Amino acid sequence: MKIAEIIMLTEASVIAGDPGKQINIEKAFSCDLMSDVLTLDDHNIMLITGLANVQLIRTVEMADIPVVLLARNKSATEEMIQLAEENDIVLLGTAFSVFRASGVLYENGIKPLY
Amino acid sequence: MALKLEFNIVGGDFNLAGKASSKIKKKLVQLNIDPKMIKRIVVATYEAELNVVAHAYSGILNACFDPLFFTATVTDKGPGIEDIDKAMEAGFSTASGIVREMGFGAGMGLPNIKKNTDELKIESVVGKGTTLFFKIYY
Numbered sequence: 001m002k003i004a005e006i007i008m009l010t011e012a013s014v015i016a017g018d019p020g021k022q023i024n025i026e027k028a029f030s031c032d033l034m035s036d037v038l039t040l041d042d043h044n045i046m047l048i049t050g051l052a053n054v055q056l057i058r059t060v061e062m063a064d065i066p067v068v069l070l071a072r073n074k075s076a077t078e079e080m081i082q083l084a085e086e087n088d089i090v091l092l093g094t095a096f097s098v099f100r101a102s103g104v105l106y107e108n109g110i111k112p113l114y
Numbered sequence: 115m116a117l118k119l120e121f122n123i124v125g126g127d128f129n130l131a132g133k134a135s136s137k138i139k140k141k142l143v144q145l146n147i148d149p150k151m152i153k154r155i156v157v158a159t160y161e162a163e164l165n166v167v168a169h170a171y172s173g174i175l176n177a178c179f180d181p182l183f184f185t186a187t188v189t190d191k192g193p194g195i196e197d198i199d200k201a202m203e204a205g206f207s208t209a210s211g212i213v214r215e216m217g218f219g220a221g222m223g224l225p226n227i228k229k230n231t232d233e234l235k236i237e238s239v240v241g242k243g244t245t246l247f248f249k250i251y252y
Contacts, residue, residue: 032217033220034217034218035222038157038161038222039222043149043150051217053216053217054128055131055132055216055217056217058160059132059217061132061139062135062139062157062160063153064149064152079129
């Protein structure tokens with residue numbers, strides 16, 4: 001799924017990064033536990049989370065996750081935005097809950113990791 | 115001649131955790147290492163950084179980029195690990211509430227370092243600190 005479609009389905013806004021990035025997201029992981037995110041082996045996945053801090057961006061940088069969706073209008077700090085831009089991470093924000101965003105994306109073909 | 119880099123890690127400062135691993139990642143990209151191997155390496159160094167930030171007062175990460183493998187030695191001044199076998203068990207954690215609020219401290223760090231590395235050695239003296247050494251072949 002293209003980033004544009006993820007944005008449309010979750011009524012998201014772009015907080016950082018280039019949403020026109022040529023990438024095909026096939027799977028998603030919904031999680032607030034960064035320790036768990038660091039154990040994922042898949043590539044080209046997206047993370048849906050309610051956790052908004054600098055370590056979220058650091059974690060996805062190390063775990064090679066190109067797209068992150070912040071649920072429930074969680075706001076990103078300047079430092080998070082700067083780090084995401086620096087590391088070519090697309091950071092999106094939605095008013096949807098983690099559950100709703102996950103459900104909508106699942107219904108439209110995004111697969112779970114487990 | 116292998117390239118060596120040294121990084122200081124400040125205990126307790128979560129804003130700075132990951133800075134060393136970020137620099138290591140950029141260096142590995144520059145060296146044209148396979149992205150799957152880069153991920154294994156930087157997940158291991160990041161977990162090690164987080165351990166210092168979460169548990170110790172200060173630490174030093176020495177990274178060595180050999181042509182065939184990567185090694186890291188992370189030495190910290192801190193409380194040390196009482197029972198290393200127990201610390202290696204998935205789910206065992208002595209992390210504080212603050213660490214857990216940040217999204218960590220689930221007792222998955224050391225097992226995850228083991229999973230991502232080819233060699234891992236841990237030495238610890240209670241009341242003094244811990245030294246972690248690991249090696250990953252590209």
